Amino acid sequence: MQDINTKLRAIPKVDECLRRLESHSQLDHIPLMQKTYAIRNYLQSLRQRLLADDPCPELGKGEAHFTQGLVGYVLSSDKPRFQRVVNGSGVIIHTNMGRSLLPQITVDMLANAAKWYSNLEFDLKTGKRGSRYSHVEDLICLITGAEAALVVNNNAAAVLIVLETLAKQREVIVSRGQLVEIGGSFRIPEVMERSGAKLVEVGATNRTHLRDYEIAINERTGALLRVHCSNYRIVGFTKEVSNEELVALGHQHSLPVIEDLGSGCFVDLKQFGLEHEPTVQEVVKSGVDVITFSGDKLLGGPQAGIILGKKTYIEKIKRNPLNRALRIDKFTLAALESVLRLYRDEERAFQLIPTLAMIADPLESLASKAEVCIAALKQSGLSGCRFQVVDSYARVGGGAMPEQSLASKAVAFTPDCMGLVEFEKQLRGRAIPIIGRIENRQLLIDMRTIQEDEISLVVQAIFEICSGVVNEREGLWGNIKRV
Incomplete structure (x- = not known):
């Protein structure tokens, strides 16, 4: 003592x-x-x-x-707590690393929104106050075929305001197998409770029939809710009621049918070897009255909760006082509009929206990036660490397509100068942290989520960690790119 x-x-x-x-x-x-x-x-x-x-x-x-x-x-x-990282994990929509990257055109729009005044709620034609939602509503309807649309700050908020508007103090019928929990302990039943709606579960975990909904409908029923299980799968002996069946039943009883689509996607991703994920357009076409989904997942835009569907219901939701509390700011509007504009041409969307571009990036391109990284490592004179190109797999992430993976290429590192855990820790401790994944006693940097101009950061970090010195050869690090 x-x-x-x-x-x-x-x-x-x-x-x-x-x-x-x-x-x-x-x-x-x-x-x-x-x-x-x-x-x-x-x-x-x-x-x-x-x-x-x-x-x-x-x-x-x-x-x-x-x-x-x-x-x-x-x-x-004194370092900023919020900082850039290099995502070598292979998870494209990584919730813990900011979800979707934004297109450069969107970054430019955000800079304009920050630096200059804007017509956020100013009608340039009349010179009077306008609606902030007018900047994106027409675009959303054009792309999806919906009658009307509204945007709030995230999908949880979208579900909350929809239920609070259309089913407060009333019963909402939902299949027991769709009572999902996603990241951050966000649970559908708890959001329903906060909205004032009363949850009525029907069916079994793995099988729900149309008659289950029919039996549950009574004078207290306010809506039928369908939740797309985008972050998990029930396989085997299963049964779900289709959108068309549920819509017909809802309309028969004058009840709105609401679908929480979760990730929300405007394009079919089957062409890249992924299973079919219902697109927003398909759900609109099925007749669902109100649809909600996220803006920063498969859509590839900023965090937002997009609500669209039949005009009569959307107008009611717009008038809800909660809308003021959940509304989006000028940065979300600027970013969302610029991303939506790209979807008017699907080919351009795949070229310029990073989330789609990474999903679509062919294996040959990833192998090329990996070889560039390997060549630069050899040129650096690196010692104390073995490295090679390996076959890998990437994930879409963001709660979407949980059982599916994308073939990928990675550079695998086996450090001899220190333990693997310490090696991974030192990469995370860089001025620009580099995040990989440990697998089969190697640290993998997956090329599907590495941008071309990040290869030099990876090479420099590996060299300096293994050599124990800060290398000043800017010419080497600055010129690593594909020919």
Whole structure:
């Protein structure tokens, strides 16, 4: 205990730490407030470690060693928490890494929305206040064939406002096998409860028949709900009621049929070896009254919840006071409009929307990227790490197509200079973190989710981690590209 007390007394005061940092010019750009905050956190962490029987060797190696550790901590504390990463995981729509990448044309639109005033809610023809939704509603209807549309801030919000508008204090019938939970513990039953609607489950987990819905309908029924199971599959002895059957039943009883489509897709992806995912256009054509889906998954746009369908229902939803709380801002509008405009030409959409381009990227192209990476690694003179091109698989991600994979190519690394876990950790610790996946005792960087201008970042990171030095050969790192 005496030794711990001695070490606790050896921890310098905040003012002393500030004095020691005065000679370190690399900290000059950091405000005093941030330095002081970081120092206090650092000193507190040392106290907690000592009290937990951690010897804290940095306290016993002299002032210079202590100050060096403090400088590193202060620099680290000043880094933005939100930062770019390189996605080498092979998961295209990676929820934890920001989901869909946006097209360059969308990035330019976002810059304009940020830098300049806009006609967000200003009608340029009349000179009076306009509707922000008018910027995208016509486009959505043009692409999907829907009568009307509305956009809110995400799909959970879309489901909430639809149910609150059309079925508050009433019963909503849904198949038991469709009561999904997605990331972040978002559960359909809980959203229904918050909306004021009462859930009525019908059928069994694996089989639901039309008669199950028919038996459940009564004077308290407000709607029939269908939830597309985009993030899991029930296989084997199964039965689902088709959209057309459910629509006919709903209309027979003057009940709206609502479908939460989840990911939502405007194009058929079967041509790339994936199973058929119902497109929004197909669901609209089936007669479903109200459809909701996400903007930042298979659509390849910004986070948004898109609501479309029959005009009579959409207009009611627009008038709901909740719409004010859930409305999208100018950045979402600018981004969504620019992405929707690309869908007017499917070929152009596949070329320019990164999510679609990565899904469509042929295996030969991925192999070419992998070989470019291998050639650059050899040119760098890398030692201490073995590497090779391997067959891999990628995932669409974002809760879509859970059982399906896309053939891919990856560069597999086997470090000899350190353990595999430490190697992966150091890649994550880069100024621009690089995220791969450990598989078969190798670290894989999947080429389906690596952009061409990111190959140089991967090569430089691998070289510097394995050599232990920062390489300044900008000519090498800056010129890695496919011929």
